[in-house]
Amino acid sequence: MxxxxxxxxxxxxxxxxxxxxxxxxxxxEFPEGQTCCGQPAFxxxxxxxxxxxxxxxxxxxxxxxxxxxxxxxxAAMLFHGAPLEFESEPDLGDVAALGHRTWELADFxxxxxxxxxxxxxCDARVAFHRSCHSRGTPSGEAAxxxxxxxxxxxxxxFGEADQCCGFGGTFSVGFPHISAAxxxxxxxxxxxxxxxxxxxxxxxxxxxxxxxxxxxGNPIPTRHFAQVLRxxxxxx
Amino acid sequence: MPTQALDTFAAHLSADRQQAVRANxxxxxxxxxxxxxxxxxxxxxxxxxxxxxxQHVVENxxxxxxxxxxxxxxxxxxxxxxxxxxxxxxxxxxxxxxxGATKAxxxxxxxxxxxxxxxxxxxxxxxxxETDLGEFIVQIDGDHPSHIIAPIVHKNRREIATxxxxxxxxxxxxxxxxxxxxxxxxxxxxYLQADVGITGGNFLSVESxxxxxxxxxxxxxxxxxxxxxxxxxIGIEKLVPRDRDLGAxxxxxARSATGQQxxxxxxxxxxxxxxxxxxxxxxxxxxxxxxxxxxxxxxxxREILRCIRCxxxxxxxxxxxxxxxxxxxxxxxxxxxxxxTPLLAGKQFPAYADLPKASSLCGACNEVCPVDIPIPDLLLxxxxxxxxxxxxxxxxxxxxxxxWALLASQPTAWKAALAGGAVINHLPxxxxxxxxxxxxxxxxxxxxxxxxxxxxxxxxxxxxxx
Numbered sequence: 001m002x003x004x005x006x007x008x009x010x011x012x013x014x015x016x017x018x019x020x021x022x023x024x025x026x027x028x029e030f031p032e033g034q035t036c037c038g039q040p041a042f043x044x045x046x047x048x049x050x051x052x053x054x055x056x057x058x059x060x061x062x063x064x065x066x067x068x069x070x071x072x073x074x075a076a077m078l079f080h081g082a083p084l085e086f087e088s089e090p091d092l093g094d095v096a097a098l099g100h101r102t103w104e105l106a107d108f109x110x111x112x113x114x115x116x117x118x119x120x121x122c123d124a125r126v127a128f129h130r131s132c133h134s135r136g137t138p139s140g141e142a143a144x145x146x147x148x149x150x151x152x153x154x155x156x157x158f159g160e161a162d163q164c165c166g167f168g169g170t171f172s173v174g175f176p177h178i179s180a181a182x183x184x185x186x187x188x189x190x191x192x193x194x195x196x197x198x199x200x201x202x203x204x205x206x207x208x209x210x211x212x213x214x215x216x217g218n219p220i221p222t223r224h225f226a227q228v229l230r231x232x233x234x235x236x
Numbered sequence: 237m238p239t240q241a242l243d244t245f246a247a248h249l250s251a252d253r254q255q256a257v258r259a260n261x262x263x264x265x266x267x268x269x270x271x272x273x274x275x276x277x278x279x280x281x282x283x284x285x286x287x288x289x290x291q292h293v294v295e296n297x298x299x300x301x302x303x304x305x306x307x308x309x310x311x312x313x314x315x316x317x318x319x320x321x322x323x324x325x326x327x328x329x330x331x332x333x334x335x336g337a338t339k340a341x342x343x344x345x346x347x348x349x350x351x352x353x354x355x356x357x358x359x360x361x362x363x364x365x366e367t368d369l370g371e372f373i374v375q376i377d378g379d380h381p382s383h384i385i386a387p388i389v390h391k392n393r394r395e396i397a398t399x400x401x402x403x404x405x406x407x408x409x410x411x412x413x414x415x416x417x418x419x420x421x422x423x424x425x426x427y428l429q430a431d432v433g434i435t436g437g438n439f440l441s442v443e444s445x446x447x448x449x450x451x452x453x454x455x456x457x458x459x460x461x462x463x464x465x466x467x468x469x470i471g472i473e474k475l476v477p478r479d480r481d482l483g484a485x486x487x488x489x490a491r492s493a494t495g496q497q498x499x500x501x502x503x504x505x506x507x508x509x510x511x512x513x514x515x516x517x518x519x520x521x522x523x524x525x526x527x528x529x530x531x532x533x534x535x536x537x538r539e540i541l542r543c544i545r546c547x548x549x550x551x552x553x554x555x556x557x558x559x560x561x562x563x564x565x566x567x568x569x570x571x572x573x574x575x576x577t578p579l580l581a582g583k584q585f586p587a588y589a590d591l592p593k594a595s596s597l598c599g600a601c602n603e604v605c606p607v608d609i610p611i612p613d614l615l616l617x618x619x620x621x622x623x624x625x626x627x628x629x630x631x632x633x634x635x636x637x638x639x640w641a642l643l644a645s646q647p648t649a650w651k652a653a654l655a656g657g658a659v660i661n662h663l664p665x666x667x668x669x670x671x672x673x674x675x676x677x678x679x680x681x682x683x684x685x686x687x688x689x690x691x692x693x694x695x696x697x698x699x700x701x702x
Contacts, residue, residue, distance in 0.1 A: 002690055004644070008657060009683045011690035018694070030694050033647040041637035043597060045619030045630060049641035056645040084613055085620070132598035160262075162603075164554050168596025173675035174240050174633030175594065177247040178558045180679040182596070185554075211680030 001061070001069045001102075004036035005203045013203055016230035017070040017105060023233060024113055033060040037069075039077040043169040047085045054082045055091070058098050066112065067102045070226045071202050072140075073133040075104035104134065105226055106201055110142035117149035120232035125154045126223075127195040129186070129209070131202035132164050143201050143225050150232050156193040160185070167208035183212045187220065201225040239633050239675065242594045246559035253390050257382070257560045260389045261551040267495025268548055268604065275497070286484045287608035290542035293475050297533065300442050300475050301524070307445035308522055311507035316523045321351035324525045328353060328434065328467055329360055331521050335465055337362075337431030341423075343449070343456035344368035345436025346384050346545060347471050347525055349567045350580070353434075364434070365426045367455040369419055376403045382561030384568060385493045385547035390560050423455070433459030433517065437470035438544070439485060440522070443478045446506050447522065450489065450499040457503055466508070466517040472524050473541040485544060488606035492546040528580035537614045540575045542607040549601035549611060555594055564591060571601035575614045578622075589627030592618035593634070635672040654687030661685050 006014040018028045037057055041050035057078075061067050069075040079099035086092040109115050128147060130140040147155050166172070166182025173179075187209055190198055198220050200206050206222040213220040223231075246254075272279040293300060305315045316331075318324035324347075332340065340357065342348065342364055354375070357364045366375040370387035374380065377399050381387030388396070397410035405418045435456050439448040447468055449456040460466050476482060490496040509516030532541055550556040550570025561569035566577040566588065574595060578588040592615040601611040622630030643649050660668075661684055665677050676682065 007690060008654060008685060008687045011686045011693065014690040015693055030691075032691070035644040035647065035650045036640075038644070041641055043616070043619070044634045044637055045593075045616070045621075045623040046637040046641075047620045047623070049637040052641045053644040060647075081616070084616065132596070132600070135599040135603055162552075162600065164596045164598030164600065166554065166596060168598070170634050170672070171593070171596045173635065173672040175243040175246075175555070176239055176675045176678055177243045178555055178594075179596070181246070181558045182554045207683060208680060211676075211682065214681040215677075215679055 001034060001037070001067055001074065002030065003069060003071045003074050003203070005207065006070065007035075009207070010203050010224070013070055013224040013226055016224065016226040017068070019230045019233075020105070020109075020226050021068060023230075024109065024115060029065065031060045035060075037074040037077045037082075039074060039081060040169055042077065042081050042085055043171075051085060051089065054086070054095060058091070058094050061098055064101070066108065067098065068105055068108050069102060070105045070224065071204070072104045072131045072137065073202050073204055075102055075107075075139075076133040076137070078102040104137065104139040104201065106143035106146060107137060107139045110145060111138050116145055118146045118229055118232060121151045121235040122228060122232040123152040123235075124196040125156055125194070126197045126199045126228070127156050127158055127190045127193055129165060129190070129198060129200040129205055130161060131200055131205050133202065139201065146229065147199065147225070150228075153232075156195055158193045159189040161189075165205045165209050167204050169204070172208060179208070180212060183209050187213055191220070196221065197228070198222045199225055199228055238671075240590055240593060241565075241629070241632070242555075242559055242563045242590065243633075245563040249560055249563075252392065253560060254558065256392050257390055258557045260386065261383070261557060264386070264493075264495060265548070265551040265604070268492055268551065271491045271495045271497065282484055282488060283606055283608045286488050286606055287542060289476065289481050289484065290544070290607045291539065292477065294473060294533065294538055294541045297472060297475070300477065301472060304440060304442045304445065304475055305524075307442060308507075311445040313445065313507050313520045313522055316521060317526075318351075318523055319526045321527055324351040324469060324523055324527065325353050325356035327521075327523045328469065329357060329362070331465070331467055332357075332362060332432055335431065335519070337465065339426075339430045340364040340432045340434050341367050341427050341430040341459050341463065342371075343433070343435040343451065343459050344371050344387070345434070345469055346381075346567060347436055347469050347527075348434065349381065350527060351469070351525060353469070365423070365430070367423050367426070367453075367459060368451070369416065369453060372419055372423065373399060376400075380562065381567075382569065383547060383550060384545050390562065427458050427462035430459075430463050432465040432467055433463040434467045434469065435459055437468045437474055437522075438489065439476050439482060440470060440474050441477075441479045441482065442475050444506065446479060446504045448482060448486070449503040449505065450486070450501065452494070452496075452500045454501045457501055460503070460505070460517055461515060464517055465519040465521070466505070467521045467523065468505075469523045469525060472526055472529050473543075485606075489544055489546050492548040492604065492606040528582050531582055532576070532579040535579060536617050537575060537579055539609050540572065540579065540611075540614055542609055543572050543576070544607055546606055548604040548606065552600045552604050553595075554598065554600070555596065559594070564594070566591070571595065571611045571615070572609075575611060575618060578618055586622075586625060586627035586629060589618070589622035589625070589630035590632065592616075592622065593630060633671075633675065651688070651691070654691075657687045658685045
């Protein structure tokens with residue numbers, strides 16, 4: 001699942017995801033009919049609209065193959081959010097079944113495939129933002145484990161790492177002041193460590209933080225976790 | 237574009253106040269983390285166990301409440317039931333009137349804020365004095381608590397010193413020790429003059445009828461020691477089945493709230509003083525308050541009734557840290573308040589339907605909750621309800637999702653939109669009449685639209701060797 005953000009803005013992240021999975025020997029299928037996981041409407045409170053999109057997603061991803069998503073947030077939508085909004089719906093079973101075979105990318109690599117180290121090289125000091133949708137899941141640890149295993153890479157600890165970056169989907173436009181204040185606080189903590197890259201497994205967080213930094217005239221290089229893995233395979 | 241009221245409040249909050257709130261609650265959160273994880277092997281297991289105990293209470297209130305009443309009565313306690321704030325206030329006033337009492341000292345109780353007890357009593361000529369230092373300062377300032385554990389987390393010592401001076405408690409002096417000594421001397425007299433002591437209650441054991449009161453200042457015990465009549469006002473969800481359940485709950489309450497192993501004072505009050513006991517109230521009343529809790533129980537958000545009012549969720553909440561407690565326009569701020577307030581509001585739900593929106597759904601509140609309440613899930617359910625009921629407050633700043641859902645369930649239309657979206661790269665976003673886009677770009681840049689690029693690559697690339 002490429003996710004709607006990568007479909008619209010971040011094609012290289014979707015591409016890196018495919019390349020990382022193929023490096024691991026997976027055959028990647030891309031169901032052409034895919035759109036979005038349904039999260040925007042779910043978080044906005046428009047559950048009927050969200051259920052419509054989730055049903056489409058369930059049909060599009062029919063089958064038994066694991067569904068891999070380069071986003072903790074979209075993955076959590078499928079294994080947690082969607083079953084919540086389908087609690088009283090007749091097709092809860094189908095929705096839950098899709099959730100059960102949906103994996104966030106890092107979780108899939110480490111806990112699905114059992115791959116715990118990453119080859120190649122990347123000479124960089126990175127700040128890894130553990131996105132909030134990976135709370136209570138093995139994703140954050142998995143991503144960290146892989147990043148730390150890359151030769152040449154240093155993952156820098158920074159302050160208040162457990163605090164949200166302030167994106168929050170439509171929260172970012174309904175509460176623009178608080179959202180930006182949260183993001184700037186996160187950026188301050190990140191910048192203190194002077195990283196070469198700000199890395200996350202969610203493009204939504206990076207789009208928010210990167211957008212804030214750029215708008216303020218002080219851009220920060222951001223990279224998705226999948227891009228970091230892919231690029232490490234062919235070091236410059 | 238119009239933004240949410242809570243966001244506007246935060247935007248206008250003075251830097252001083254915002255920094256005071258953030259620094260104080262961040263410290264409380266850090267203390268909590270240290271004392272839970274350094275000392276307990278598996279605090280998450282304890283949180284889940286405590287959650288199960290409280291969920292059991294919530295699921296069995298119908299039988300536990302009558303059992304608690306019977307046990308209390310057997311202990312010599314008079315029990316009063318109140319459905320509404322007015323009934324609860326009238327019960328307290330009635331008890332005082334029957335004794336000819338005109339002066340009350342009061343220990344910190346959030347349910348009394350909920351029922352607005354102080355203005356009710358004051359309007360009827362009763363002198364009622366808050367004895368918790370924070371609540372006392374709130375009272376002399378005519379303010380409202382902005383945090384359920386630290387009512388004056390939004391104030392600094394200079395403001396407090398000014399209030400004391402204005403209230404005739406001595407010349408300006410902002411030394412914390414001086415402030416505390418002055419409050420102590422003032423309140424000592426109030427205890428001695430008082431006719432009744434009013435408290436809340438942190439827990440009520442159904443098994444023994446013991447009411448548990450925790451404080452760090454010892455003011456609850458002074459209220460009981462100095463008066464002949466004790467009135468405890470508690471929400472109907474405060475029950476625990478057995479005394480032994482208090483082991484887990486008291487452990488978690490103090491650690492989660494203030495980062496202490498246990499509060500400085502923990503009172504177990506089993507009833508009025510027995511014959512032969514010299515001290516203690518000769519009369520004890522428990523007022524059990526519903527005020528919308530039954531409705532919360534009947535909703536799909538009943539887990540919120542597990543809450544033991546530790547405040548850990550507001551301490552960790554990034555939105556609370558930016559906005560402060562008063563932004564929530566209610567007795568209960570922060571994540572728990574964003575769920576509880578609209579539920580307790582009953583028919584006034586639409587007026588508070590914006591509060592569940594005041595969250596990035598980061599889940600930190602659930603992670604720290606001592607009774608493991610799935611707060612983000614409950615916020616989401618209330619967002620769904622706000623939308624279904626067409627509450628205008630919920631709608632502010634939320635982009636309409638109907639057209640998006642249509643697009644996102646028709647692949648052909650979706651692909652066309654991916655291609656067509658590129659037009660945004662060539663338009664000045666400032667001029668586009670899309671409120672969400674305006675709001676986004678007010679503080680952030682928009683990345684380049686690259687709709688369709690990935691799909692093209694996926695199709696055209698040489699197929700990898702099998």
